[in-house]
Amino acid sequence: MEHFFLNIAHSLIVWLMGLGLSSKGADLVLLIVQWICIVAIVTINVIVLIWLERKVAGFMQQRLGPNRLGPAGMFQTIADAIKLLTKEDIIPSAADRIIFRTAPIFFIIIAVMLYVVLPMGDGMQIVDLNVGVFYFISVASLSTICLLMAGWGSNNKWSLLGAMRSVAQMISYEIPLAFSLLGVIMIAGSLSLSDIVAAQNNIWFIILQPVAFITFFIAATAELNRGPFDMPEAEQELTAGAYTEYTGMRWALFFLAEYTNLVAVSALASTMFLGGWHGPWLPSWIWIIIKTYLVMLIFMWMKWTFPRIRMDHLMSFSWKVLIPVTLANILVTGAGIQFLAGMGW
Amino acid sequence: MLRTEQFTINIGPQHPSTHGGLHVEAVMDGEFIVDAIVHLGYVHRSVEKIAESRTYPQYVPYTSRLDYLASHLPTLGYCQAVEKMLGVAVPERAEYIRIIMAEFSRIASHLLFIGSCAIDLGATTGLIYCLRDRERIMDMFEMTSGQRLIASYMRIGGVSEDLPDTFIPAARSFIADFPEMIAEYDGLIIGNEILQARLKGVGRLNADDAIAYGVSGPNLRACGIDYDIRKAEPYGIYDRFDFTVPLAENGDSWDRLLVRMEEMQQSIHIIEQALNQLPEGEVKAKVPRIIKPAEGIEVYHRIESSKGELGYYIVADGGEKPYRLHVRAPSFINLMVLPMISKGGKLQDIIANIATLDPVLGESDR
Amino acid sequence: MKGQGLLKGLYITLKRAVGKDITIQYPEQMPYLQDRFRGCLHFDYTKCIVCGLCTKACPNNVLSYESRQVEGSKKKELVSYTIDLQYCLFCNLCVEACPTNTLYFTHDFELSRYQRDQIKIVYEIPKEEPSAVKVDLKGDAPEPDETKKEKQLAAMTAALQKNPQKTVRKMVENDEDAEILAGILLEDEQKLSRMAALMIADREKAKKVAVAFVNKEKKDRLKGGGAEDESK
Numbered sequence: 001m002e003h004f005f006l007n008i009a010h011s012l013i014v015w016l017m018g019l020g021l022s023s024k025g026a027d028l029v030l031l032i033v034q035w036i037c038i039v040a041i042v043t044i045n046v047i048v049l050i051w052l053e054r055k056v057a058g059f060m061q062q063r064l065g066p067n068r069l070g071p072a073g074m075f076q077t078i079a080d081a082i083k084l085l086t087k088e089d090i091i092p093s094a095a096d097r098i099i100f101r102t103a104p105i106f107f108i109i110i111a112v113m114l115y116v117v118l119p120m121g122d123g124m125q126i127v128d129l130n131v132g133v134f135y136f137i138s139v140a141s142l143s144t145i146c147l148l149m150a151g152w153g154s155n156n157k158w159s160l161l162g163a164m165r166s167v168a169q170m171i172s173y174e175i176p177l178a179f180s181l182l183g184v185i186m187i188a189g190s191l192s193l194s195d196i197v198a199a200q201n202n203i204w205f206i207i208l209q210p211v212a213f214i215t216f217f218i219a220a221t222a223e224l225n226r227g228p229f230d231m232p233e234a235e236q237e238l239t240a241g242a243y244t245e246y247t248g249m250r251w252a253l254f255f256l257a258e259y260t261n262l263v264a265v266s267a268l269a270s271t272m273f274l275g276g277w278h279g280p281w282l283p284s285w286i287w288i289i290i291k292t293y294l295v296m297l298i299f300m301w302m303k304w305t306f307p308r309i310r311m312d313h314l315m316s317f318s319w320k321v322l323i324p325v326t327l328a329n330i331l332v333t334g335a336g337i338q339f340l341a342g343m344g345w
Numbered sequence: 346m347l348r349t350e351q352f353t354i355n356i357g358p359q360h361p362s363t364h365g366g367l368h369v370e371a372v373m374d375g376e377f378i379v380d381a382i383v384h385l386g387y388v389h390r391s392v393e394k395i396a397e398s399r400t401y402p403q404y405v406p407y408t409s410r411l412d413y414l415a416s417h418l419p420t421l422g423y424c425q426a427v428e429k430m431l432g433v434a435v436p437e438r439a440e441y442i443r444i445i446m447a448e449f450s451r452i453a454s455h456l457l458f459i460g461s462c463a464i465d466l467g468a469t470t471g472l473i474y475c476l477r478d479r480e481r482i483m484d485m486f487e488m489t490s491g492q493r494l495i496a497s498y499m500r501i502g503g504v505s506e507d508l509p510d511t512f513i514p515a516a517r518s519f520i521a522d523f524p525e526m527i528a529e530y531d532g533l534i535i536g537n538e539i540l541q542a543r544l545k546g547v548g549r550l551n552a553d554d555a556i557a558y559g560v561s562g563p564n565l566r567a568c569g570i571d572y573d574i575r576k577a578e579p580y581g582i583y584d585r586f587d588f589t590v591p592l593a594e595n596g597d598s599w600d601r602l603l604v605r606m607e608e609m610q611q612s613i614h615i616i617e618q619a620l621n622q623l624p625e626g627e628v629k630a631k632v633p634r635i636i637k638p639a640e641g642i643e644v645y646h647r648i649e650s651s652k653g654e655l656g657y658y659i660v661a662d663g664g665e666k667p668y669r670l671h672v673r674a675p676s677f678i679n680l681m682v683l684p685m686i687s688k689g690g691k692l693q694d695i696i697a698n699i700a701t702l703d704p705v706l707g708e709s710d711r
Numbered sequence: 712m713k714g715q716g717l718l719k720g721l722y723i724t725l726k727r728a729v730g731k732d733i734t735i736q737y738p739e740q741m742p743y744l745q746d747r748f749r750g751c752l753h754f755d756y757t758k759c760i761v762c763g764l765c766t767k768a769c770p771n772n773v774l775s776y777e778s779r780q781v782e783g784s785k786k787k788e789l790v791s792y793t794i795d796l797q798y799c800l801f802c803n804l805c806v807e808a809c810p811t812n813t814l815y816f817t818h819d820f821e822l823s824r825y826q827r828d829q830i831k832i833v834y835e836i837p838k839e840e841p842s843a844v845k846v847d848l849k850g851d852a853p854e855p856d857e858t859k860k861e862k863q864l865a866a867m868t869a870a871l872q873k874n875p876q877k878t879v880r881k882m883v884e885n886d887e888d889a890e891i892l893a894g895i896l897l898e899d900e901q902k903l904s905r906m907a908a909l910m911i912a913d914r915e916k917a918k919k920v921a922v923a924f925v926n927k928e929k930k931d932r933l934k935g936g937g938a939e940d941e942s943k
Binding site: 063235236238 | 694
């Protein structure tokens with residue numbers, strides 16, 4: 001079981017080479033297969049996640065959540081997707097059509113790009129970049145541009161307000177997000193995600209870096225535009241924020257991308273702090289799924305409990321609290337590493 | 346330096362947190378409110394004009410539709426106003442039932458206030474918990490009057506039917522469970538630091554302005570002015586009950602929330618006393634089937650509704666129907682301070698202000 | 712300490728998430744309704760004394776009725792009673808006004824209809840058998856079964872053949888017209904059966920058709936008369 005997917009990949013390459021392909025060509029085909037797999041995983045995940053989110057929200061609110069279609073309402077999301085697909089695609093007459101149309105597409109592409117570096121099991125990584133964490137953060141921050149495109153292209157004041165909020169928020173929260181990961185990187189001594197997972201063989205970094213985990217978690221919530229930091233959407237204030245003018249599948253693409261981001265960031269959190277694919281008894285890829293879903297459940301739990309924070313509080317919280325705390329954490333971590341090295345560990 | 350421009354944004358009439366059909370035209374400078382203009386009339390049903398074509402008893406169901414979130418209160422005000430015109434004495438038991446119903450209405454309205462305040466600030470779950478508990482009050486209304494929301498239970502001269510046997514146990518069990526509910530709201534909504542940060546110091550209304558604008562009810566008491574019509578000019582049998590008027594100091598959104606939380610406790614206290622003192626007897630006075638107050642009688646009667654001073658001004662012309670009826674709607678007058686308290690705040694503050702001013706558009710547009 | 716309130720909130724939602732749900736699965740599980748619940752307004756024909764208090768009490772002209780004087784007595788008799796539920800405020804004033812408990816609220820709260828005119832409830836009392844109340848509940852009210860329809864049709868046809876003038880009297884304005892119509896119907900069997908079917912299915916339409924028949928006949932007679940005159 002442990003090497004189930006690796007074996008499939010290996011046999012695929014062997015088969016392709018047997019057909020007379022060069023090793024580079026076989027790798028290329030494998031890469032395409034992997035991409036298709038990622039898109040499939042993402043789509044299935046989103047369907048499950050929307051259902052899960054509704055169920056979680058329902059249970060917290062003493063409701064049952066969706067329960068009409070399929071076992072425990074599992075097919076509700078599929079029905080919704082069909083509904084969205086068949087909806088009329090409305091583009092406002094005053095919209096900037098090119099920007100309006102491309103924004104959701106870029107958003108989903110960027111979200112899928114994050115999966116390149118995520119280790120989904122022991123050795124199950126598409127590309128083991130030696131700057132994996134750096135790649136992840138920089139690609140994740142690109143999604144701001146898509147929200148800005150959506151807000152600007154819609155030519156709607158609510159959308160623009162939402163987009164501007166998202167830009168301000170992302171810029172402020174990129175920094176604590178990166179800083180809180182720095183502590184982990186310092187201990188692991190590498191930017192490569194597989195090295196970081198390997199460094200957690202004995203002890204998870206959540207124990208060594210509890211403060212960093214909390215700051216990372218908060219910053220990630222803001223980065224994901226999830227409640228209580230869902231400024232760009234802010235249903236009660238901005239109607240639907242940057243997505244106000246979107247209908248049908250374009251709107252659904254935004255949702256798809258948001259949930260894709262959620263999975264990616266949760267997977268990153270479990271990789272960086274919760275020991276990645278390490279775990280007893282079960283195969284490594286099951287462990288990462290369990291950990292990712294646990295992190296996502298906490299995200300959902302927070303979203304359905306807290307009220308939305310105010311924009312200026314959000315900013316001052318980032319600049320006045322999170323950044324100093326993360327900087328102090330880096331300082332303490334660095335001093336600790338030096339001290340322990342001096343002690344001869 | 347980049348050139349910036351002010352822009353106008355229409356909050357409502359179709360907007361998730363405008364409590365019905367409120368339309369606020371906000372002039373914005375980025376996220377900041379420069380000016381706000383309240384446009385009303387989207388829920389206008391000409392309730393006052395309808396009164397001129399209905400007989401006095403026929404108008405009772407329409408009053409329920411003014412403040413539909415606390416439907417017993419406007420009905421109580423109207424019935425008492427007509428009784429004042431006719432000089433009808435209401436039986437003791439009916440008076441007590443009216444007080445119990447009115448205070449339960451107040452609690453129902455305030456529960457929805459807290460819930461809608463929570464959801465307007467983004468905490469969806471808070472609303473559901475408040476609605477869950479409000480549902481128990483609605484069940485009690487259904488027991489007594491047969492309708493949950495728009496009860497039209499009060500009649501001129503009393504109430505339509507006596508309390509059923511199931512009512513008193515249900516009321517007592519609600520009172521017994523109430524501290525638990527309050528603890529839950531305290532934990533989930535009131536105690537939440539994000540919510541506190543969003544409400545404290547926001548939408549500050551000072552006492553002088555509040556009086557000048559004619560603000561009443563919990564919004565006025567949040568400014569520190571001790572004015573409650575139940576105390577200042579007791580109507581019905583309110584002078585028999587022991588309760589305090591909760592006050593706050595700052596007049597900001599947070600105080601408006603706290604005052605209402607405390608008011609619910611006081612309402613529970615009043616209901617407890619009323620249940621203990623509840624006498625036996627008739628529930629409806631002998632009132633002629635056709636009510637014809639003499640020509641020239643004018644009456645103004647006001648009650649402390651859950652939103653503030655709810656007044657009815659009725660002029661009779663000797664016929665079966667009122668010559669003119671005017672409703673002094675507290676929501677309408679309270680809403681008028683919205684531009685003043687929102688100026689200089691952020692877009693998110695104006696949402697919080699609308700939520701904590703607690704307008705009911707059915708009442709303010711009439 | 713800052714953050715305590717947040718943790719408490721999280722604890723409360725977690726506690727509720729694992730706790731019991733409060734919702735009712737509505738279409739499968741009907742909500743518990745209190746005794747006094749006011750759902751659909753109903754009318755009991757047998758008790759009505761045609762006093763008119765309900766229509767006077769109603770604030771919104773929901774109720775209306777048609778009555779006629781019982782021959783040789785001061786008593787009134789009900790012909791039809793209409794409850795136009797779309798205007799109903801469910802305020803209970805008519806029920807309180809009624810001295811004989813003729814009007815009452817049932818617990819049926821599913822009052823939605825697909826068409827606006829379907830929500831009107833009309834109680835029609837056939838003249839022949841006052842005991843048999845015909846409830847013309849339009850909309851999704853159960854359709855009378857085929858045999859019943861056929862029986863009704865047969866009865867109506869028989870009545871038309873036996874005593875046409877009296878049967879069609881209500882369809883037209885005066886006795887003279889009724890006589891004319893009776894003549895037409897007796898002459899033409901096809902017309903008779905069509906009329907019978909219409910009178911059962913749709914009285915209004917039947918009336919219109921009847922009037923049209925009479926008018927045509929009158930016209931024909933006039934023409935015929937004129938032609939005769941000319942020929943003379």
